[in-house]
Amino acid sequence: MSTIEVSATSPRSGEFQQPIVNDFSIQVATVNGSGSQTANSVLMRAIFQMGIPVSGKNMFPSNIQGLPTWFTIRASKQGYIGRKKEVDFLVAMNPETAREDVMKLDSGAAVVYDEPLKLDALRSDLHFYPVPFDKLVGPVCPEAKLRKLVRNMIYDGIVANLLSIEMEEVHKALFKQFGKKKAKAAELNWGACQAGYDYASKTLTKSDPYRVQRMNATAGKIIVEGNAAAALGCVFAGVTVVTWYPITPSSSLVESMIGYLKRFRIDKETGKSTYAVVQAEDELSAIGMVLGAAWAGARSATSTAGPGISLMSEFVGLGYYAEIPAVIFDVQRVGPSTGLPTRTAQGDIISTALLSHGDTKHPLLFPRSPEECFSMAIEAFDLAEQFQTPVFVMLDLDLGMNNWMADAFVYPTKPIKRGKVLTAKELERLGGFARYKDVDGDGVGYRTLPGTNHPQAAYFTRGSGHNEKAQYTEREDDYVNNMDRLSHKFETMRAHVPQAEVEYNPKANVGFVAFGTSHYAVEESRDQLKSEYGIETSYLRLRAYPFTQDLLDFIHRHDRVYVVEQNRDAQMLGLMRLEYGAAEIAKLRSMKYYGGLPLDARTVTDDIVRQEGK
Amino acid sequence: MSTTVTPPPKKLNRAGLEVLSYKGAKTTLCAGCGHNAISERIIECFYELGVQPWNVAKFSGIGCSSKSPAYFLGLSHGFNGVHGRMPSIATGAMLANRTVLGIGVTGDGDTASIGMGQFMHLLRRNLPFIYIIEDNGVYGLTKGQFSATADLGSKLKTGVINELPPFDCCALALRCGATFVARSFSGDKKQLQAILKTAIVHNGLSVIDVISPCTTFNDHEGSTKSYSYIKEHDEILNELDFVPYYDDISVEIDEGEVKEIELHDGSKLRIKKLGRDYDPSNKFDALKAMDEAEKKGEVLTGVFYVDTKKPNFMEMLNMEDAPLATLPESKVRPPKEVLDQVMEELR
Numbered sequence: 001m002s003t004i005e006v007s008a009t010s011p012r013s014g015e016f017q018q019p020i021v022n023d024f025s026i027q028v029a030t031v032n033g034s035g036s037q038t039a040n041s042v043l044m045r046a047i048f049q050m051g052i053p054v055s056g057k058n059m060f061p062s063n064i065q066g067l068p069t070w071f072t073i074r075a076s077k078q079g080y081i082g083r084k085k086e087v088d089f090l091v092a093m094n095p096e097t098a099r100e101d102v103m104k105l106d107s108g109a110a111v112v113y114d115e116p117l118k119l120d121a122l123r124s125d126l127h128f129y130p131v132p133f134d135k136l137v138g139p140v141c142p143e144a145k146l147r148k149l150v151r152n153m154i155y156d157g158i159v160a161n162l163l164s165i166e167m168e169e170v171h172k173a174l175f176k177q178f179g180k181k182k183a184k185a186a187e188l189n190w191g192a193c194q195a196g197y198d199y200a201s202k203t204l205t206k207s208d209p210y211r212v213q214r215m216n217a218t219a220g221k222i223i224v225e226g227n228a229a230a231a232l233g234c235v236f237a238g239v240t241v242v243t244w245y246p247i248t249p250s251s252s253l254v255e256s257m258i259g260y261l262k263r264f265r266i267d268k269e270t271g272k273s274t275y276a277v278v279q280a281e282d283e284l285s286a287i288g289m290v291l292g293a294a295w296a297g298a299r300s301a302t303s304t305a306g307p308g309i310s311l312m313s314e315f316v317g318l319g320y321y322a323e324i325p326a327v328i329f330d331v332q333r334v335g336p337s338t339g340l341p342t343r344t345a346q347g348d349i350i351s352t353a354l355l356s357h358g359d360t361k362h363p364l365l366f367p368r369s370p371e372e373c374f375s376m377a378i379e380a381f382d383l384a385e386q387f388q389t390p391v392f393v394m395l396d397l398d399l400g401m402n403n404w405m406a407d408a409f410v411y412p413t414k415p416i417k418r419g420k421v422l423t424a425k426e427l428e429r430l431g432g433f434a435r436y437k438d439v440d441g442d443g444v445g446y447r448t449l450p451g452t453n454h455p456q457a458a459y460f461t462r463g464s465g466h467n468e469k470a471q472y473t474e475r476e477d478d479y480v481n482n483m484d485r486l487s488h489k490f491e492t493m494r495a496h497v498p499q500a501e502v503e504y505n506p507k508a509n510v511g512f513v514a515f516g517t518s519h520y521a522v523e524e525s526r527d528q529l530k531s532e533y534g535i536e537t538s539y540l541r542l543r544a545y546p547f548t549q550d551l552l553d554f555i556h557r558h559d560r561v562y563v564v565e566q567n568r569d570a571q572m573l574g575l576m577r578l579e580y581g582a583a584e585i586a587k588l589r590s591m592k593y594y595g596g597l598p599l600d601a602r603t604v605t606d607d608i609v610r611q612e613g614k
Numbered sequence: 615m616s617t618t619v620t621p622p623p624k625k626l627n628r629a630g631l632e633v634l635s636y637k638g639a640k641t642t643l644c645a646g647c648g649h650n651a652i653s654e655r656i657i658e659c660f661y662e663l664g665v666q667p668w669n670v671a672k673f674s675g676i677g678c679s680s681k682s683p684a685y686f687l688g689l690s691h692g693f694n695g696v697h698g699r700m701p702s703i704a705t706g707a708m709l710a711n712r713t714v715l716g717i718g719v720t721g722d723g724d725t726a727s728i729g730m731g732q733f734m735h736l737l738r739r740n741l742p743f744i745y746i747i748e749d750n751g752v753y754g755l756t757k758g759q760f761s762a763t764a765d766l767g768s769k770l771k772t773g774v775i776n777e778l779p780p781f782d783c784c785a786l787a788l789r790c791g792a793t794f795v796a797r798s799f800s801g802d803k804k805q806l807q808a809i810l811k812t813a814i815v816h817n818g819l820s821v822i823d824v825i826s827p828c829t830t831f832n833d834h835e836g837s838t839k840s841y842s843y844i845k846e847h848d849e850i851l852n853e854l855d856f857v858p859y860y861d862d863i864s865v866e867i868d869e870g871e872v873k874e875i876e877l878h879d880g881s882k883l884r885i886k887k888l889g890r891d892y893d894p895s896n897k898f899d900a901l902k903a904m905d906e907a908e909k910k911g912e913v914l915t916g917v918f919y920v921d922t923k924k925p926n927f928m929e930m931l932n933m934e935d936a937p938l939a940t941l942p943e944s945k946v947r948p949p950k951e952v953l954d955q956v957m958e959e960l961r
Contacts (some may be wrong), residue, residue: 097871173633222960232956238946240938241709260956264948272934274945276709280702288695288702288732289709295670295693297939298710299946324695408957409951416943449939450671450691450707451714455635457668460684462694471686 017209022052022077024088024210026159029101031094033065035149038177038189039156040071041403045173046165047075048223048405051215055081056403057598062248062342065526068097075212078527081405082520083598089163090209091155092119093133095202102126110208112158127208129200131158136199140191157196162204164211167197190419213414222370222406226399229370230329231257232409233377234301235264238416239298239327241293242277243286243553245308249397250331253303283308287315287328294325295461297421297449299381303329306348308334309355316390317356320486321464323436323445325384325419327377328395331400334596343596346516349571352392353545358464359483363493364545365516367399370406372543378412379498385419387444387493396566398517398598420446424454435459435470436482443489490546497544500551508536511558512613513551515542515572517598518564524601524607531612532605542572547579555584562608564591566599628664628860636661640686642681646833648800648826649679649748653686655803656717656746659810660687663858670715671707675700675729678755679721679748679826687717698729701736702723704743705927711937717744723753726762726781730774733783737790737819739927744820745792747783748800750828751839758831769836783823784918785904788897793818793921795900797914799844800826805915807882808854812917817878818926825913842912851903851916852894853886865887875920885917894920 003518015119026043037058044056054271055074061067074084086106092113102111102122110127113119118262120128133151141150153174160170170193231253234242242261244254258277265274280286286302293300304312309330332348334340353364363383365376368555376393384391422433427448433456436445445468448457459470467478514522519541529535540554555561563573570590577585591607593599624632636657641650660667667689674680676697683692695703700718708716725733725747735744751764760768763783764776787795794816798806806824813820825844827833833840838847859880871887873894885894893899900918907914934941 081668219960222957224960232953236953237945238941238943240941240946241706243706264952265946267934267945270934272932274934274938274941276933276938278705278709279619281731284699285702285705285732285735288699289706292673292693292695292703292706292708293710293939294706296707296710296714297937298706300706300710315699318696409953411953412947416947448691449711451669451939453666453668453713453935455668455689458689458691460692460694 011483019211020088020209021211021213022075022215024511025072025074025084025086026089026091027087027101028071028073028091028155029094029097030069030071030152031096032063032067032069033061036069036071036093038160039152040073042170042173042177043151043159043165044073044403045176045223046160046169047073047212048171048221049169050166051218052077052212053079053081053217054405057083057398058402059597060342062338062340068094077215077217079217080520080524080601082524083600085602089159089208091159092117093152093155104501108208110162110210112155112162117577121153122586124385129158129162129204131155131196131199136195137192139407140195141188146188150188150192153192154196157193157198158200158204160193161197161200162206162208162314165212166214167194190309210380218405220408221558222408223403224370224406225252225401225403226367226373226395227253227371227401228256229409230367230377230393230395230400230405232260233374234327234381235260236374236412236447237299237378237381239299239301239381241290241298242275243280243289243300243302244277244279245283245286247283247308249333249401250303250305250308250329253329253400255329273584283311284315287312287326290326290328291319291322291324293313294384295322296451299385301327301329301381303331304339305333309348309352310336313356316362317358317360318463320356320360320362320388321358322461323388323447324390325382325388326390327384327393328390329395332394332396340596342397344517344566344598345594345596346394346518346566347568347571347594348394349565349567350574352394353575360388361490361546362392363387363497364394365498366394366543368516368519368541369399370404371409373399374409376498382417383493383496387489387498388419388447389489395514398519404600420444422446422448422452422457424452424457427452427454427456432456434468436466436485437468438485438488442492444487444492473579493547494548499548500543500554501541502550502554503539504539504557505536508538509559510535511518511538511540511554511561512564513540513542513554513561513572514564518566521599521601521604522564525604528601528605529608534610535612535614545574545575551576552580552584555580559587560589561587562589562591562611564599564604566593568592568594571591622746627661629666631661631664633657633661633668635667635795638683638685641685643678643685644830646829647678648750648824648828649682650685650923651800652746652748652806652824652826653682654698655806655810655930656769659807659814663811663814665715665814666874669713670717671708673700673704673716673718675720677721677724677753678828679719680904681699682719682748690746698724698727700724700730701732701745705736705739705741708741708743708928709931709933710939712933712935713937717746719746719748722747722749722751722783727782730781732789734786737792737821738789740791740793740819740924742818742926742928743958745822747821748826749783749823749839750826750832751837752828752832754831763778765838766839771831771834782904782908783821783899787821788900788919791819792821792919793926794820795919796820796917797823797825799848799913799915800824801841801845802848802915805850808856809917811856811858811881812877812883812920815877815879815881817922818924825915846905847913849907849912849914850888851890851914851918852888854917855884857882858907859885862956870890875922877922883917896919
C-alpha cells in the first residue's frame with residue numbers, strides 16, 4: 001500500500017534522472033530533547049567514514065525539551081563545509097514545523113516523513129517517502145518509555161538505504177557514538193536503525209537523484225567541535241588555572257577541558273592535579289580569579305560569551321593597565337538577555353577589541369577551524385605571557401558547538417614561552433628592577449611573582465596611576481609615558497600575532513577580507529562568483545587584531561575590498577576605519593549577515609553581485 | 615680623645631629581620647584614622663611571628679581601607695584590585711601559589727555592598743586567607759555616604775539618619791563557611807594582635823571585622839561608629855592570648871575558665887570566658903551572643919568562632935603541593951602520545 005502512495009506522489013518516479021553524488025544537504029527536523037542529536041551525529045559520521053567531506057550544523061532552540069530543532073548535514077565532494085542554504089533531502093519528524101519545512105523546499109527535493117503527517121498532499125513537485133515510525137518502533141523497542149528516543153534512529157536506517165550509505169559504516173558510527181559503556185543502548189538503537197533500513201528496502205522506491213559514493217577525502221581526519229579543540233589546546237598549552245561561569249555557547253569548552261584535564265593532567269607519581277578548575281559565582285569573579293592567578297604566575301584562562309565579556313569589562317581594563325596575562329575565550333552568539341543564545345554571530349568584535357574604559361585595546365585571535373582553535377589556544381597563552389596582557393580568542397557558536405571535519409592536530413614543537421619573569425637569582429644579579437620600565441625597547445617590562453624568595457622581588461600592582469617603578473603617582477608625565485609605552489607594546493604585537501592568510505589573484509581587482517567561520521562561505525562564494533559571474537577575487541583571511549601589515553598591502557593592491565562579517569554594524573570594518581587613512585577607507589565595502597545562522601555562500605555571492613552591479 | 619660608640623644591636627626576629635622590613639610606605643590616610651592603627655598591628659604581628667614578608671601577598675579592593683596595604687609589608691607583593699572584587703583576585707592568586715600567605719584588607723563599602731557576592735562565595739569556599747574588614751559604616755573616599763554596615767538610627771554629619779538595618783559581616787561569615795571569625799576594635803591593641811596572629815596561622819578563611827572609626831566623616835555625636843561610642847559600648851566577649859608553637863611560656867591569661875585551641879602549626883589560642891557561658895566552636899552560641907548584644911546595643915568584640923578541622927578550598931582541589939605557577943613544562947604539557955591518542959579517538 002505504501003508503495004502505491006510513493007509512486008503516486010512522486011512525479012518523477014520512473015523518469016531517468018542523472019544521479020547527484022556526494023553533493024547535497026540533508027536537513028533533519030525534530031523536537032529537541034528527543035535523542036535526535038545522536039541519530040544525526042551517527043548519520044554524519046557514517047558519511048565521513050565513507051571518505052566524503054561532510055559538515056554538520058545544529059540549529060537548536062534555547063530550551064531543554066520540546067521545541068523545534070533542525071540539523072543539517074552537508075556532503076560535498078568539492079570539500080565545501082560551510083552551510084548550504086538549499087535543503088535537498090528533508091527528514092520531517094516534527095509535526096509543528098513539517099508543513100513550513102516542506103513548503104520551503106526547492107522543487108525536486110526529497111522528503112522522508114512520519115506517515116500520519118500526510119505531507120505528500122502539500123506539493124506535487126517533491127519526492128515523498130512516508131514512514132510509519134510508530135508502527136516500526138514498537139517491535140524493536142519493547143520498553144514504551146524509551147520509544148521516543150529510539151524512534152529517531154529509524155530514520156538513520158531509512159536515509160542510509162535511500163542514499164546508499166553503507167550500513168557497516170552506520171554500525172561503526174553508532175557504536176562509537178555510544179561507547180563501550182553503553183553497549184546495551186547501542187544494540188537497541190542498532191535494532192531500530194536496521195528496522196528502518198529493512199522497511200525502506202521492502203517498501204520504498206527510490207525516486208530522487210541523491211546518493212553517496214565512497215571517496216577517499218577524509219583519511220586521517222577527525223570530527224570535533226571547536227570548543228573541544230580549544231579545550232585541548234589549553235591542556236597542551238599547559239594551562240594551570242581555569243575559571244568559568246556556565247553560558248551558552250561556551251560551556252562545553254570548559255566542560256570538555258575538565259574531561260581532558262582529569263585524564264591527562266593528574267600527576268602519575270603524586271596522584272595530584274597540575275591544574276585547578278573553579279566554577280565561579282559569575283563572570284566578574286571568573287575574570288578576577290584569572291587575573292589573580294596570572295598575576296601570581298599561573299597560565300590562566302576563562303571562557304564565556306558576549307554577556308560574560310560585558311561583565312568582565314572593568315577587570316579586563318585593569319588587566320590591561322596592570323599588565324597581567326590572561327586568556328579569554330569568547331564563543332560569540334547573538335544578543336543579550338533572552339536574545340538568541342543558541343544562534344551564531346560575530347558580534348563582539350568592537351566591544352571586545354576596545355573592552356573597558358579609558359584607552360584600552362586588546363589582541364584578538366580569530367580561529368576559523370578546530371585546527372586553529374587548538375593552535376591559537378596555545379599561541380594565545382604564549383602571547384599573553386610574552387606581552388603581559390589579556391588576549392581574546394574569538395570563536396563563535398557555529399565553530400564552537402558544531403561538529404567539524406578537521407585534520408589531526410599538530411603537537412606543539414616550540415617550548416612554552418613564559419615571558420619576562422625575573423627569578424630570585426636574576427634579582428640578586430640585577431640588584432632590583434622597575435616593573436614598568438621598557439628595558440628592551442619592545443614596550444614590555446619585567447615582572448616578578450609573589451613568593452619569589454628575594455627581598456627585592458615585591459612590587460605593588462594597581463591600575464593606571466603608577467610610574468615605571470610601580471609607585472603610585474598622579475603626575476601628568478608619568479601617566480603619559482605609561483600610556484605611550486602601552487601603545488608601543490601594542491605596536492610590537494603586530495609582528496607577533498598570527499599573520500593573515502593571503503591569496504592574491506593577479507586577475508582580480510576585487511578582494512575579500514573575512515575571518516573566523518565566515519571563511520567557508522567566502523571560499524565557496526569566490527568559486528561561485530568566478531564560475532557564474534566571471535568575477536575574479538583575491539582573499540585575505542584575518543587571523544588577528546591588531547591588524548598586520550598584510551592587510552594594508554592587500555587594501556592597496558585592490559580597487560574594492562569587501563569585508564565579510566556576521567554582524568549588523570560592520571564592526572571589523574569599523575576597527576579598520578579607526579586605523580587607516582581616507583584612501584584605504586574609501587576602498588572598503590561591507591558584506592554583512594546577521595540572521596543568527598551560519599553564513600552561507602549564496603548569501604555572500606548574491607550580495608557581492610548586487611554591489612558589483614552585475 | 616675619642617670614644618667609640620657602638621650602636622645598640624638591632625632587634626631581629628626569628629626570620630633574622632628587623633621591624634623595618636615589615637613596614638610600608640607612609641600612610642596618606644587622615645590623622646587618627648583607625649585603619650592606620652590596624653596597619654601597625656599587622657606590621658607587629660608579622661614581625662613578631664617571623665613571617666618572611668616575600669612569602670606574603672596583600673590584596674585589597676577600592677576605598678580608604680583598600681589603600682592601606684601600601685602602608686604595611688613593603689617587601690610583599692601587593693594587588694589593589696577593583697571595587698568589591700578583591701576576593702576573586704586573591705582566590706586566583708592563592709590557586710596559582712598555595713605556598714604564599716594571603717592577606718586582604720577591605721572596607722564595609724567594599725565588602726557589604728558591591729562586594730557582597732564575592733564575599734559570600736569566598737566564605738563558602740573557606741579559602742585559606744586573612745580577610746580584614748576595616749569597618750567604619752561610611753564611604754570615606756566619596757565623602758561620607760552611609761555603607762551597608764551603618765547601624766539603624768546612626769546619624770551622618772549632615773543630619774541624615776540611617777533607616778535600614780545593617781549587615782553583620784561576622785554573622786554572615788559564621789553562617790556561610792568562614793572557619794575563624796572575630797570582631798575587634800582598632801583601638802584595642804592587645805585583642806587585635808591576638809586575633810591577627812591567630813589568623814596568620816589559621817589554615818582556613820579568617821574573617822576579622824575591625825571597627826575602625828572614620829575621624830573625618832563618622833566620629834561625631836550621633837554616630838554609632840565613633841571612637842567614643844565604641845569605647846562606651848565595647849562588650850568584650852572573651853580574653854585572648856596567642857601562644858606561638860615555638861614559645862610555650864608566655865601565658866598572660868590566668869588559669870581558670872580557659873579554652874585552649876590548637877592551631878594548624880601547633881600554636882595555641884587561649885580563650886578565657888568572661889562572665890557568659892560561651893563555646894567558640896559552637897556557631898549557635900556565637901549567633902546567640904551576637905543577637906543578644908545587638909538587642910542591648912552593645913558592640914560585641916572577641917573571637918566568635920574557630921573551626922580547625924574543616925577542609926579548606928586548596929585541600930579540596932587536590933592540587934600539587936608545589937605552586938601551579940611554576941610547575942615545569944614537563945608537568946603541564948602532556949607528551950605527544952597523549953595527543954595522538956585523542957586524535958585516534960576522534961577519527
